[in-house]
Amino acid sequence: MFTGIVEETGDVAAADWRGELLRVRVRARRVLETLRPGGSIAVSGCCLTAVAVDPHGFSCELAPETLARTAFAKRLRPGAAVNLERPLPADGRLDGHIVQGHVDGVGTVRDFRRRGGSAELTVGAPRPLQRYLAAKGSIAVDGVSLTVAALRGGAFTVALIPYTLQGTTLGDARPGDVVNLEVDVLAKYVERLLGAAPSRPRAARPRRSRTG
Secondary structure, three states: OEOOOOOEEEEEEEEEEEOOEEEEEEEOOHHHHOOOOOOEEEEOOEEEEEEEEEOOEEEEEEOHHHHHHOOHHHHOOOOOEEEEEOOOOOOOOOOOOOEOOOOOEEEEEEEEEEEOOEEEEEEEOOHHHHOOOOOOOEEEEOOEEEEEEEEEOOEEEEEEOHHHHHHOHHHHOOOOOEEEEEEOHHHHHHHHHHHHOOOOOOOOOOOOOOOO
């Protein structure tokens, strides 16, 4: 489990096809402190397995399923920046919101506007995800835990503070960019429970006795 609090940004050093797998090497520093081969790492919001770790970075292998459900097929090129976060330890603090690292869909940046030192980012969400979005609700964009400020026309807007602009890849967002989206898992469970709720049996009507 992750929290959507990005620890650092890394950059793609290499991306090579090995059969049907895309092997990607990411240069990083901070996340390497505890990352070991076989360990999980969130790369721009997608939980991946580090298949190799060295003093300067780590490597992951992306299967066709991952490429089909994320923005990686268009974005993972040498030099591309990525957001990195290690899993939340059992005794850690949940500073963002519950993020599983399971990308639900790909959104498209519609607008990015600077507001002094902050900014507003508007992202178009795929139709199947729109029902999970709510004003003041949580959304993970490229692995960054954010709060939905407004909803309009199949898109949502979030506010980005200077810290987020400087410490994540969202500071370089441009209209037309594709981003990984993960909706709040609590919303999905609520939908599932309400949809599976058994209907209440109707109370049996008393039968009238016939006389005469």
